[in-house]
Amino acid sequence: MPKAFQPYVAPEMVTPELTLRAVLLGAILGIVFGAVTVYLALRAGLTVSASIPVAVLAISIFKWLGKSTILENNIVQTTGSAGESIAAGVVFTLPALIFLGFPLDLPEIPRVLLLALVGSVLGVLFMIPLRRQLNVVEHGELTYPEGTACGDVLIAGERGGSFAGKVFAGFGLGLLYKILNEALLFWRPRPIYQPGWYPGATLAADVTPEYLGVGYIIGPRTAGMIFAGGVLSWLVTIPMIKFFGQGLVEPIFPGTVPISQMDSFAIWRAYIRPIGAGAVATAGLFTLSRTLPTIVGALRTSLKQLRGGKAAERAAPIRTEEELPGTVIFGGSLVMILIVWALLALRVNPGVSGNLIASVLVVIFGFLFVTVSARIVGLIGASANPISGMTIATLMLTSLIFVGVGWTSGMYPAVALSIGGIVCIAAAVGGATSQSLKTGFLVGATPRRAEVAMIVGALTSVLVVGFTLVLLNRAYTRVEPQVFENVQLTRDMQVVGVAVRDGKSFQVLNVIGSRTVPDGRYYYDPATRRIDFQQRVGIGSERLPAPQAVLMSTVINGILRQSLPWRLVLLGVFIVVVMELCGIKSLAFAVGSYLPIATTAPIFCGGGVNWLLAKIYHREEGEVSSGALFAAGLIAGGSIGGLVLAAIVGFALEQKVATGTKYWPGLANSSLFGVLFFVVMAAVLFSVGRKKLE
Numbered sequence: 001m002p003k004a005f006q007p008y009v010a011p012e013m014v015t016p017e018l019t020l021r022a023v024l025l026g027a028i029l030g031i032v033f034g035a036v037t038v039y040l041a042l043r044a045g046l047t048v049s050a051s052i053p054v055a056v057l058a059i060s061i062f063k064w065l066g067k068s069t070i071l072e073n074n075i076v077q078t079t080g081s082a083g084e085s086i087a088a089g090v091v092f093t094l095p096a097l098i099f100l101g102f103p104l105d106l107p108e109i110p111r112v113l114l115l116a117l118v119g120s121v122l123g124v125l126f127m128i129p130l131r132r133q134l135n136v137v138e139h140g141e142l143t144y145p146e147g148t149a150c151g152d153v154l155i156a157g158e159r160g161g162s163f164a165g166k167v168f169a170g171f172g173l174g175l176l177y178k179i180l181n182e183a184l185l186f187w188r189p190r191p192i193y194q195p196g197w198y199p200g201a202t203l204a205a206d207v208t209p210e211y212l213g214v215g216y217i218i219g220p221r222t223a224g225m226i227f228a229g230g231v232l233s234w235l236v237t238i239p240m241i242k243f244f245g246q247g248l249v250e251p252i253f254p255g256t257v258p259i260s261q262m263d264s265f266a267i268w269r270a271y272i273r274p275i276g277a278g279a280v281a282t283a284g285l286f287t288l289s290r291t292l293p294t295i296v297g298a299l300r301t302s303l304k305q306l307r308g309g310k311a312a313e314r315a316a317p318i319r320t321e322e323e324l325p326g327t328v329i330f331g332g333s334l335v336m337i338l339i340v341w342a343l344l345a346l347r348v349n350p351g352v353s354g355n356l357i358a359s360v361l362v363v364i365f366g367f368l369f370v371t372v373s374a375r376i377v378g379l380i381g382a383s384a385n386p387i388s389g390m391t392i393a394t395l396m397l398t399s400l401i402f403v404g405v406g407w408t409s410g411m412y413p414a415v416a417l418s419i420g421g422i423v424c425i426a427a428a429v430g431g432a433t434s435q436s437l438k439t440g441f442l443v444g445a446t447p448r449r450a451e452v453a454m455i456v457g458a459l460t461s462v463l464v465v466g467f468t469l470v471l472l473n474r475a476y477t478r479v480e481p482q483v484f485e486n487v488q489l490t491r492d493m494q495v496v497g498v499a500v501r502d503g504k505s506f507q508v509l510n511v512i513g514s515r516t517v518p519d520g521r522y523y524y525d526p527a528t529r530r531i532d533f534q535q536r537v538g539i540g541s542e543r544l545p546a547p548q549a550v551l552m553s554t555v556i557n558g559i560l561r562q563s564l565p566w567r568l569v570l571l572g573v574f575i576v577v578v579m580e581l582c583g584i585k586s587l588a589f590a591v592g593s594y595l596p597i598a599t600t601a602p603i604f605c606g607g608g609v610n611w612l613l614a615k616i617y618h619r620e621e622g623e624v625s626s627g628a629l630f631a632a633g634l635i636a637g638g639s640i641g642g643l644v645l646a647a648i649v650g651f652a653l654e655q656k657v658a659t660g661t662k663y664w665p666g667l668a669n670s671s672l673f674g675v676l677f678f679v680v681m682a683a684v685l686f687s688v689g690r691k692k693l694e
Helices: 020-044 051-065 070-093 106-137 145-159 164-183 209-218 220-245 264-290 292-307 309-314 326-348 353-380 387-405 412-443 447-476 547-560 566-581 587-594 597-617 626-650 659-663 671-690
Strands: 478-484 493-501 504-511 520-525 530-536
Touching: 020 051, 020 070, 020 209, 020 447, 020 626, 051 070, 051 145, 051 164, 051 412, 051 626, 070 106, 070 145, 070 387, 070 412, 070 447, 070 547, 106 326, 106 353, 106 412, 106 447, 145 353, 145 412, 164 209, 164 626, 164 671, 209 220, 209 597, 209 626, 209 671, 220 264, 220 587, 220 597, 264 387, 264 547, 264 566, 264 587, 326 353, 326 412, 353 387, 353 412, 387 412, 387 547, 412 447, 412 547, 447 626, 478 520, 493 520, 493 530, 504 530, 566 587, 597 626, 597 671, 626 671
Parallel strands: none
Antiparallel strands: 478 530, 493 504, 504 520, 520 530
16 A cells, blocks of 8 residues: 555544444445346346445435534445345346246245345455455555545545435436336337348347446446447347348257247347357456456465464554454354355255255355455446356356266256355455445545445345345236147156146146247146146346346256257357457457347447547546436436336236327337437436536
């Protein structure tokens, strides 16, 4: 640490910090942003850091309630940021239970809560030994762009100025736009263009405020890379598959119908997603390979600190160096590991040896990827933290170990996913903790109190994440007619329950990897050997595509059940190799190649607004601006509107409130009309972004 550096609050100053009101407000905001992140991650497969909007709201709310200190505001943002990070880790992994044939309903909430709790607490505890090395020793080397920006917001709020108006204005516009667009259907939620002169090509956009805000915040370069991946998939690869497959009369695995009978979206589901899975997995491994020196250095530093722990405790460190003691770190970690073992043994996979190995893998992969995540956040920020790549690596390694010892059937896919889920949550929370502790380092916070606040935020935020996940899934689940004759049950079709439809009893089939029936859940009549209905589960549907969770299930199924379409996966692998050979960091591109273009296009538009403002007004990258705060409000408002919409759908009220399609169907169904309103919202974002913060 440079000797000249002094935090905003000097180490010798004693000021209110870990107060009850700060913790309560942080917990409430953590719950809100946790629910928002669940919805956003299910829709887009992306998340953004909640630290800055939480800090802004803390400053504003405390101004209404009475004067607060900068360290209290820091505790609020630390506690509140836990909700977003936990939600990201949960949504990226645990919904994959659905695609592996396991239910995700109210009885499963305790399991989700326990996995989220274990992962989040481990993420905080594993980060504590790394704090001094990453936050203090490497202060001049790791920039922590979002953590530094959050510190600037806290310091500016202490000195005077109002930022909250921008966040609340964005929230109001985002919420209003979302309700008018997707609930009242005043204009088309997804404008689409499929040119007849270029068969298979598709341009589409979910014209939502949250995607526009995400694109603005992650910036033009990342947004452009994501969209470039979408262009390759939807304007190059799909038309190419359509061209070469238009004369075929037989399906090509993993497709179940001839390519000539498939539209662009069917080709994407059957062929592009495996290619994208290979691309994302490979890009994640490249990202990890760049952090190997960090991993080795962090492990050495941690072991050195642990060996000198007792002497450090006797030295009575100054306030800004106080940490939770090593007994808490090791004791808490041991308790979490025992919970993992008990959860797997009692609720998932009865037995001893396999679950003990799984618990050990959680410790190894957890500490490894918390270290990686914390360093990456220091380089590029929490919003761009590639925790999905780390999770894929965990799942691949775990699944290969399971294959080696013969654990490929029964409940072992759920065990592998549980390991991946805990590690993903730990990596997400570890990165968020690293960022929050960096903000605290800049403003002069006490690390021990911030670490306690992060754990409290984790304990409270997990309560809403599981319920939001399950309720969104239930709201969008539908049963639709879908007929398949002469269905012969194979090992790829598992009976997972019974159901009654139209007075008739059916077996519920979960199909994964079949060559005759697409993946999904179906109602099967064993007497006639016919499928009559398909249960379209909410998570994984068009409304909640959950791209990251689908990717995780693809990896697990492909390795454990040896059903991965390797030739398609290898296409994605070598696309990323080409990108890396060209000197381009490929993770954002790979994610874009896997996502629907309806997601990547509006994100690109948000990045375009950011780029235009930077070019015209010479804004610096990473600068906290009116546009960034307004964009954060758009994300929050649009996501809360999405939760309201889910409630409307859940109560089957969507047809009653759909005013637009009832009174002006021509305009409401016009793609051009939908694009026009999105352009207006982007113009408002540009206008707000022009103004300097006061």
